[in-house]
Amino acid sequence: MRDCLYLFLFMLHFSTGCIVSNEQQTIVITGYTGASVVLPCSCADPQSTVGTFTWHFQQGNQWIQVFQDEKYSGRLVLFDELSPTNLSLLISDLRTNDQGYYRCMTETNIFTDVVLNVKGCDLAENRRTVAVTGYSGESVVLPCSCTELLAKPEHIQWKYFKEHQYKEIYPNKQIENYKNRVKMFNPNTPGNLSLHISALTTEDQGDYQCVVSSQQVLTVRLRVEEKTQVYTISLSTHQLSHQTQELPPPRQSHHTPQCKSKAWFAFYYSVNFTMFFFSSCEHDVNYPVCFSTDVLILVAVFSVVLLLAFLALSSRYGEDEVPCSDVKTTSTPAHAQNDP
Numbered sequence: 007m008r009d010c011l012y013l014f015l016f017m018l019h020f021s022t023g024c025i026v027s028n029e030q031q032t033i034v035i036t037g038y039t040g041a042s043v044v045l046p047c048s049c050a051d052p053q054s055t056v057g058t059f060t061w062h063f064q065q066g067n068q069w070i071q072v073f074q075d076e077k078y079s080g081r082l083v084l085f086d087e088l089s090p091t092n093l094s095l096l097i098s099d100l101r102t103n104d105q106g107y108y109r110c111m112t113e114t115n116i117f118t119d120v121v122l123n124v125k126g127c128d129l130a131e132n133r134r135t136v137a138v139t140g141y142s143g144e145s146v147v148l149p150c151s152c153t154e155l156l157a158k159p160e161h162i163q164w165k166y167f168k169e170h171q172y173k174e175i176y177p178n179k180q181i182e183n184y185k186n187r188v189k190m191f192n193p194n195t196p197g198n199l200s201l202h203i204s205a206l207t208t209e210d211q212g213d214y215q216c217v218v219s220s221q222q223v224l225t226v227r228l229r230v231e232e233k234t235q236v237y238t239i240s241l242s243t244h245q246l247s248h249q250t251q252e253l254p255p256p257r258q259s260h261h262t263p264q265c266k267s268k269a270w271f272a273f274y275y276s277v278n279f280t281m282f283f284f285s286s287c288e289h290d291v292n293y294p295v296c297f298s299t300d301v302l303i304l305v306a307v308f309s310v311v312l313l314l315a316f317l318a319l320s321s322r323y324g325e326d327e328v329p330c331s332d333v334k335t336t337s338t339p340a341h342a343q344n345d346p
Protein backbone atom coordinates (compact mmCIF):
# COMPACT_ATOMS: atom_id res chain seq x y z
CA MET A 7 0.00 0.00 0.00
CA ARG A 8 2.79 2.33 0.93
CA ASP A 9 4.64 1.42 -2.24
CA CYS A 10 1.58 2.30 -4.23
CA LEU A 11 1.45 5.71 -2.62
CA TYR A 12 5.07 6.37 -3.52
CA LEU A 13 4.41 5.33 -7.07
CA PHE A 14 1.42 7.64 -7.21
CA LEU A 15 3.45 10.55 -5.85
CA PHE A 16 6.23 9.71 -8.27
CA MET A 17 3.86 9.80 -11.28
CA LEU A 18 2.25 12.99 -10.04
CA HIS A 19 5.61 14.65 -9.74
CA PHE A 20 6.74 13.80 -13.23
CA SER A 21 3.58 14.48 -15.11
CA THR A 22 4.10 18.18 -14.44
CA GLY A 23 5.47 18.68 -17.94
CA CYS A 24 8.82 19.03 -19.55
CA ILE A 25 11.55 20.80 -17.72
CA VAL A 26 14.37 21.29 -20.15
CA SER A 27 17.79 20.13 -19.21
CA ASN A 28 20.43 22.85 -19.06
CA GLU A 29 17.68 25.05 -17.74
CA GLN A 30 18.52 28.77 -18.02
CA GLN A 31 21.90 27.88 -19.40
CA THR A 32 23.60 28.75 -22.62
CA ILE A 33 25.11 26.13 -24.86
CA VAL A 34 27.53 27.09 -27.60
CA ILE A 35 27.32 25.16 -30.87
CA THR A 36 29.48 25.58 -33.95
CA GLY A 37 28.27 24.90 -37.47
CA TYR A 38 29.69 25.32 -40.97
CA THR A 39 28.11 26.99 -43.94
CA GLY A 40 26.32 24.52 -46.19
CA ALA A 41 26.25 21.88 -43.45
CA SER A 42 23.60 20.99 -40.85
CA VAL A 43 23.62 21.49 -37.13
CA VAL A 44 21.50 20.18 -34.25
CA LEU A 45 20.56 22.69 -31.57
CA PRO A 46 20.12 20.46 -28.52
CA CYS A 47 17.15 20.66 -26.22
CA SER A 48 15.46 17.91 -24.29
CA CYS A 49 13.39 17.31 -21.18
CA ALA A 50 15.50 16.60 -18.15
CA ASP A 51 13.22 13.71 -17.37
CA PRO A 52 12.54 11.38 -20.30
CA GLN A 53 9.20 10.33 -18.70
CA SER A 54 7.75 13.81 -18.75
CA THR A 55 4.98 14.72 -21.11
CA VAL A 56 5.53 17.58 -23.46
CA GLY A 57 2.70 19.90 -24.26
CA THR A 58 3.84 22.62 -26.57
CA PHE A 59 7.31 23.90 -27.11
CA THR A 60 8.83 26.52 -29.35
CA TRP A 61 12.13 27.53 -30.85
CA HIS A 62 12.89 31.22 -31.24
CA PHE A 63 15.80 33.16 -32.56
CA GLN A 64 16.84 36.58 -31.47
CA GLN A 65 16.59 39.51 -33.81
CA GLY A 66 17.49 42.79 -32.19
CA ASN A 67 15.55 42.74 -28.94
CA GLN A 68 12.89 40.39 -30.18
CA TRP A 69 12.47 36.66 -30.07
CA ILE A 70 10.99 35.39 -33.31
CA GLN A 71 9.61 31.89 -33.87
CA VAL A 72 11.86 30.05 -36.27
CA PHE A 73 8.98 28.27 -37.98
CA GLN A 74 7.39 31.58 -38.78
CA ASP A 75 10.41 33.02 -40.53
CA GLU A 76 10.95 32.78 -44.25
CA LYS A 77 14.70 32.46 -44.05
CA TYR A 78 14.44 29.05 -42.40
CA SER A 79 11.79 27.64 -44.69
CA GLY A 80 12.55 24.10 -45.77
CA ARG A 81 15.61 23.96 -43.55
CA LEU A 82 14.21 22.93 -40.16
CA VAL A 83 13.59 19.46 -38.71
CA LEU A 84 12.28 18.43 -35.27
CA PHE A 85 12.66 15.00 -33.71
CA ASP A 86 9.82 15.05 -31.18
CA GLU A 87 7.61 12.72 -33.21
CA LEU A 88 10.19 9.98 -32.95
CA SER A 89 11.21 10.77 -29.44
CA PRO A 90 8.72 13.06 -27.67
CA THR A 91 11.11 14.48 -25.09
CA ASN A 92 13.79 15.27 -27.65
CA LEU A 93 13.07 18.85 -28.60
CA SER A 94 16.26 19.38 -30.57
CA LEU A 95 16.11 21.44 -33.74
CA LEU A 96 18.08 20.60 -36.85
CA ILE A 97 18.94 23.45 -39.20
CA SER A 98 20.31 22.41 -42.57
CA ASP A 99 22.17 24.28 -45.31
CA LEU A 100 23.54 26.75 -42.78
CA ARG A 101 24.24 30.31 -43.77
CA THR A 102 26.41 32.80 -41.97
CA ASN A 103 23.36 34.87 -41.07
CA ASP A 104 21.92 31.93 -39.12
CA GLN A 105 24.50 32.76 -36.50
CA GLY A 106 23.06 34.06 -33.24
CA TYR A 107 20.98 33.23 -30.18
CA TYR A 108 18.30 30.54 -30.17
CA ARG A 109 15.89 29.67 -27.37
CA CYS A 110 14.08 26.40 -26.73
CA MET A 111 11.05 26.95 -24.49
CA THR A 112 8.32 24.67 -23.17
CA GLU A 113 4.87 25.64 -21.97
CA THR A 114 6.25 25.81 -18.44
CA ASN A 115 8.16 28.89 -19.62
CA ILE A 116 11.39 27.22 -18.79
CA PHE A 117 13.95 27.62 -21.49
CA THR A 118 17.44 26.85 -22.56
CA ASP A 119 19.52 29.07 -24.86
CA VAL A 120 21.83 28.01 -27.62
CA VAL A 121 24.44 30.25 -29.21
CA LEU A 122 25.05 29.19 -32.77
CA ASN A 123 28.34 30.12 -34.39
CA VAL A 124 28.50 29.61 -38.12
CA LYS A 125 31.92 29.35 -39.71
CA GLY A 126 32.08 30.35 -43.34
CA CYS A 127 34.73 30.10 -46.00
CA ASP A 128 37.81 32.26 -45.78
CA LEU A 129 40.24 31.44 -48.53
CA ALA A 130 43.46 29.97 -47.23
CA GLU A 131 45.58 32.11 -49.53
CA ASN A 132 43.31 35.04 -50.06
CA ARG A 133 44.57 37.65 -52.53
CA ARG A 134 47.69 35.65 -53.28
CA THR A 135 48.98 34.29 -56.55
CA VAL A 136 49.97 30.64 -56.64
CA ALA A 137 52.11 29.15 -59.43
CA VAL A 138 51.25 25.75 -60.86
CA THR A 139 52.85 23.83 -63.71
CA GLY A 140 51.04 21.29 -65.85
CA TYR A 141 51.97 19.23 -68.88
CA SER A 142 50.10 19.15 -72.12
CA GLY A 143 47.89 16.11 -72.48
CA GLU A 144 47.75 15.60 -68.74
CA SER A 145 45.54 16.89 -65.94
CA VAL A 146 46.26 19.54 -63.38
CA VAL A 147 44.72 20.59 -60.06
CA LEU A 148 44.44 24.32 -59.46
CA PRO A 149 44.55 24.56 -55.67
CA CYS A 150 42.06 26.67 -53.73
CA SER A 151 40.56 25.96 -50.33
CA CYS A 152 38.81 27.52 -47.38
CA THR A 153 40.77 27.63 -44.14
CA GLU A 154 37.84 25.65 -42.77
CA LEU A 155 37.56 22.57 -44.98
CA LEU A 156 34.09 21.74 -43.61
CA ALA A 157 32.68 25.08 -44.68
CA LYS A 158 31.09 25.25 -48.06
CA PRO A 159 31.18 28.74 -49.53
CA GLU A 160 27.82 30.24 -50.36
CA HIS A 161 29.23 31.15 -53.72
CA ILE A 162 32.11 29.74 -55.76
CA GLN A 163 33.29 30.57 -59.21
CA TRP A 164 36.40 29.80 -61.24
CA LYS A 165 37.46 32.23 -63.94
CA TYR A 166 40.06 32.29 -66.65
CA PHE A 167 41.66 35.43 -67.99
CA LYS A 168 41.07 35.52 -71.70
CA GLU A 169 40.80 38.36 -74.18
CA HIS A 170 41.47 41.06 -71.58
CA GLN A 171 38.94 39.87 -69.02
CA TYR A 172 38.13 37.07 -66.62
CA LYS A 173 35.52 34.66 -67.94
CA GLU A 174 33.74 32.05 -65.88
CA ILE A 175 34.71 28.43 -66.52
CA TYR A 176 33.06 26.92 -63.42
CA PRO A 177 30.23 26.26 -62.65
CA ASN A 178 29.09 27.89 -65.91
CA LYS A 179 31.31 27.50 -68.91
CA GLN A 180 31.54 30.80 -70.68
CA ILE A 181 34.45 29.42 -72.66
CA GLU A 182 33.43 26.53 -74.89
CA ASN A 183 36.88 24.97 -74.72
CA TYR A 184 36.47 24.14 -71.01
CA LYS A 185 33.27 22.14 -71.34
CA ASN A 186 33.69 18.59 -70.01
CA ARG A 187 37.24 19.31 -68.93
CA VAL A 188 36.80 20.96 -65.54
CA LYS A 189 35.42 19.54 -62.33
CA MET A 190 35.55 20.04 -58.61
CA PHE A 191 35.58 17.14 -56.19
CA ASN A 192 35.44 16.18 -52.54
CA PRO A 193 31.90 16.01 -51.25
CA ASN A 194 33.47 15.23 -47.86
CA THR A 195 35.56 18.38 -47.79
CA PRO A 196 33.24 21.03 -49.21
CA GLY A 197 35.88 23.65 -48.41
CA ASN A 198 38.27 22.18 -50.95
CA LEU A 199 37.54 24.27 -54.02
CA SER A 200 40.43 22.97 -56.10
CA LEU A 201 39.64 22.72 -59.79
CA HIS A 202 40.65 19.72 -61.84
CA ILE A 203 41.37 20.43 -65.51
CA SER A 204 41.99 17.49 -67.81
CA ALA A 205 43.50 17.19 -71.29
CA LEU A 206 45.67 20.26 -70.88
CA THR A 207 46.91 22.15 -73.88
CA THR A 208 49.33 25.05 -73.99
CA GLU A 209 46.30 27.26 -74.65
CA ASP A 210 45.25 26.68 -71.03
CA GLN A 211 48.30 28.53 -69.80
CA GLY A 212 47.46 31.75 -68.00
CA ASP A 213 45.78 33.22 -64.95
CA TYR A 214 42.83 31.66 -63.18
CA GLN A 215 40.80 33.02 -60.28
CA CYS A 216 39.01 31.18 -57.52
CA VAL A 217 36.30 33.61 -56.41
CA VAL A 218 34.31 33.16 -53.22
CA SER A 219 33.26 36.77 -52.81
CA SER A 220 34.54 40.12 -53.97
CA GLN A 221 36.89 40.14 -50.96
CA GLN A 222 37.90 36.50 -51.24
CA VAL A 223 39.87 35.83 -54.40
CA LEU A 224 42.85 33.61 -55.14
CA THR A 225 44.80 33.74 -58.38
CA VAL A 226 46.44 30.64 -59.81
CA ARG A 227 49.04 31.16 -62.51
CA LEU A 228 49.14 28.03 -64.66
CA ARG A 229 52.08 27.24 -66.84
CA VAL A 230 51.66 24.43 -69.34
CA GLU A 231 54.77 22.75 -70.63
CA GLU A 232 55.14 20.33 -73.46
CA LYS A 233 56.28 17.02 -72.06
CA THR A 234 59.70 17.26 -73.70
CA GLN A 235 62.11 16.75 -70.82
CA VAL A 236 61.80 12.99 -70.69
CA TYR A 237 61.88 12.69 -74.47
CA THR A 238 65.01 14.82 -74.63
CA ILE A 239 66.77 12.49 -72.26
CA SER A 240 65.70 9.32 -74.01
CA LEU A 241 66.76 10.88 -77.28
CA SER A 242 70.20 11.67 -75.93
CA THR A 243 70.62 8.16 -74.52
CA HIS A 244 69.70 6.86 -77.92
CA GLN A 245 72.29 9.02 -79.62
CA LEU A 246 74.85 8.16 -77.00
CA SER A 247 74.31 4.48 -77.47
CA HIS A 248 75.02 4.93 -81.16
CA GLN A 249 78.13 6.93 -80.42
CA THR A 250 79.53 4.41 -78.01
CA GLN A 251 78.85 1.56 -80.33
CA GLU A 252 80.70 3.38 -83.07
CA LEU A 253 83.77 3.87 -80.91
CA PRO A 254 86.81 1.97 -82.16
CA PRO A 255 86.72 -1.57 -80.80
CA PRO A 256 88.63 -2.04 -77.60
CA ARG A 257 92.16 -3.36 -77.68
CA GLN A 258 91.37 -6.81 -76.44
CA SER A 259 90.48 -8.57 -79.68
CA HIS A 260 88.85 -11.61 -78.17
CA HIS A 261 86.26 -9.37 -76.56
CA THR A 262 83.47 -8.04 -78.74
CA PRO A 263 82.13 -4.51 -78.09
CA GLN A 264 79.46 -6.22 -75.97
CA CYS A 265 82.11 -6.62 -73.33
CA LYS A 266 81.21 -3.19 -72.04
CA SER A 267 78.31 -4.90 -70.40
CA LYS A 268 78.82 -3.62 -66.89
CA ALA A 269 79.38 -0.08 -68.05
CA TRP A 270 76.18 -0.38 -70.01
CA PHE A 271 74.35 -1.57 -67.00
CA ALA A 272 75.59 1.38 -65.00
CA PHE A 273 74.78 3.67 -67.85
CA TYR A 274 71.28 2.32 -68.23
CA TYR A 275 70.52 2.58 -64.55
CA SER A 276 71.91 6.09 -64.28
CA VAL A 277 69.62 7.13 -67.09
CA ASN A 278 66.81 5.27 -65.45
CA PHE A 279 67.52 7.14 -62.23
CA THR A 280 67.57 10.48 -64.00
CA MET A 281 64.29 9.71 -65.69
CA PHE A 282 62.79 8.66 -62.43
CA PHE A 283 63.98 11.94 -60.96
CA PHE A 284 62.17 13.91 -63.64
CA SER A 285 59.09 11.81 -63.56
CA SER A 286 58.56 12.93 -59.96
CA CYS A 287 57.53 16.25 -61.47
CA GLU A 288 54.38 14.57 -62.74
CA HIS A 289 53.42 13.57 -59.24
CA ASP A 290 54.42 16.69 -57.39
CA VAL A 291 54.53 19.89 -59.33
CA ASN A 292 55.95 21.63 -56.29
CA TYR A 293 59.12 19.63 -56.59
CA PRO A 294 61.64 22.48 -56.79
CA VAL A 295 63.37 21.32 -59.94
CA CYS A 296 60.14 21.13 -61.88
CA PHE A 297 59.56 24.84 -61.94
CA SER A 298 62.20 25.89 -64.36
CA THR A 299 63.14 24.45 -67.72
CA ASP A 300 66.60 25.97 -67.28
CA VAL A 301 67.24 23.88 -64.19
CA LEU A 302 65.92 20.81 -65.94
CA ILE A 303 68.26 21.29 -68.89
CA LEU A 304 71.18 21.96 -66.57
CA VAL A 305 70.54 18.77 -64.63
CA ALA A 306 70.12 16.82 -67.86
CA VAL A 307 73.39 18.12 -69.33
CA PHE A 308 75.18 17.54 -66.06
CA SER A 309 74.04 13.95 -65.82
CA VAL A 310 74.96 13.25 -69.44
CA VAL A 311 78.47 14.65 -68.84
CA LEU A 312 78.77 12.52 -65.71
CA LEU A 313 77.69 9.46 -67.62
CA LEU A 314 80.18 10.10 -70.40
CA ALA A 315 82.95 10.42 -67.84
CA PHE A 316 81.80 7.24 -66.22
CA LEU A 317 81.73 5.39 -69.54
CA ALA A 318 85.20 6.60 -70.43
CA LEU A 319 86.55 5.46 -67.06
CA SER A 320 84.89 2.09 -67.10
CA SER A 321 86.05 1.29 -70.63
CA ARG A 322 89.56 2.11 -69.52
CA TYR A 323 89.76 0.39 -66.18
CA GLY A 324 86.80 -1.92 -66.26
CA GLU A 325 88.28 -4.71 -68.38
CA ASP A 326 90.01 -6.67 -65.65
CA GLU A 327 87.23 -6.27 -63.14
CA VAL A 328 84.44 -7.07 -65.54
CA PRO A 329 84.62 -10.39 -67.24
CA CYS A 330 82.26 -10.34 -70.16
CA SER A 331 80.33 -13.45 -69.36
CA ASP A 332 76.83 -12.18 -69.26
CA VAL A 333 76.78 -10.81 -72.75
CA LYS A 334 73.31 -11.65 -73.92
CA THR A 335 71.21 -10.12 -71.21
CA THR A 336 73.32 -7.08 -70.74
CA SER A 337 73.80 -5.94 -74.30
CA THR A 338 70.17 -4.89 -74.60
CA PRO A 339 69.00 -4.48 -71.06
CA ALA A 340 66.00 -2.38 -71.89
CA HIS A 341 64.40 -4.57 -74.48
CA ALA A 342 65.65 -8.01 -73.59
CA GLN A 343 62.16 -9.28 -72.80
CA ASN A 344 60.52 -7.81 -75.82
CA ASP A 345 62.81 -9.39 -78.32
CA PRO A 346 61.29 -12.39 -80.02
Ligand SMILES: *[C@@H]1O[C@H](CO)[C@@H](O)[C@H](O)[C@H]1NC(C)=O
Pocket residue numbers: 044047048085092093094
Ligand atom coordinates in the same frame (compact mmCIF):
# COMPACT_ATOMS: atom_id res chain seq x y z
C1 LIG B 1 17.71 14.21 -30.22
O1 LIG B 1 17.71 13.81 -31.59
C2 LIG B 1 18.85 14.24 -32.31
C3 LIG B 1 18.66 13.82 -33.75
O2 LIG B 1 18.43 12.45 -33.88
C4 LIG B 1 20.11 13.65 -31.71
O3 LIG B 1 21.24 14.12 -32.40
C5 LIG B 1 20.19 14.04 -30.26
O4 LIG B 1 21.32 13.42 -29.67
C6 LIG B 1 18.93 13.66 -29.51
N1 LIG B 1 19.03 14.19 -28.17
C7 LIG B 1 18.77 13.48 -27.10
C8 LIG B 1 18.91 14.14 -25.78
O5 LIG B 1 18.42 12.30 -27.19
Ligand SMILES: *[C@@H]1O[C@H](CO)[C@@H](O)[C@H](O)[C@H]1NC(C)=O
Pocket residue numbers: 147151191192195198199200
Ligand atom coordinates in the same frame (compact mmCIF):
# COMPACT_ATOMS: atom_id res chain seq x y z
C1 LIG C 1 41.94 19.31 -52.31
O1 LIG C 1 41.71 18.23 -53.18
C2 LIG C 1 42.81 17.95 -54.04
C3 LIG C 1 42.42 16.86 -54.98
O2 LIG C 1 41.91 15.76 -54.32
C4 LIG C 1 44.03 17.58 -53.22
O3 LIG C 1 45.13 17.36 -54.07
C5 LIG C 1 44.36 18.70 -52.26
O4 LIG C 1 45.42 18.33 -51.42
C6 LIG C 1 43.14 19.06 -51.42
N1 LIG C 1 43.45 20.26 -50.65
C7 LIG C 1 43.31 20.31 -49.35
C8 LIG C 1 43.68 21.62 -48.70
O5 LIG C 1 42.92 19.36 -48.69
Ligand SMILES: *[C@@H]1O[C@H](CO)[C@@H](O)[C@H](O)[C@H]1NC(C)=O
Pocket residue numbers: 278279281282285
Ligand atom coordinates in the same frame (compact mmCIF):
# COMPACT_ATOMS: atom_id res chain seq x y z
C1 LIG D 1 63.61 2.38 -63.89
O1 LIG D 1 63.66 1.03 -63.47
C2 LIG D 1 62.55 0.60 -62.71
C3 LIG D 1 62.82 -0.84 -62.29
O2 LIG D 1 64.08 -1.24 -62.54
C4 LIG D 1 61.28 0.71 -63.54
O3 LIG D 1 60.16 0.33 -62.76
C5 LIG D 1 61.12 2.14 -63.98
O4 LIG D 1 59.99 2.23 -64.81
C6 LIG D 1 62.35 2.62 -64.72
N1 LIG D 1 62.19 4.01 -64.99
C7 LIG D 1 62.36 4.54 -66.18
C8 LIG D 1 62.10 6.01 -66.24
O5 LIG D 1 62.73 3.88 -67.12
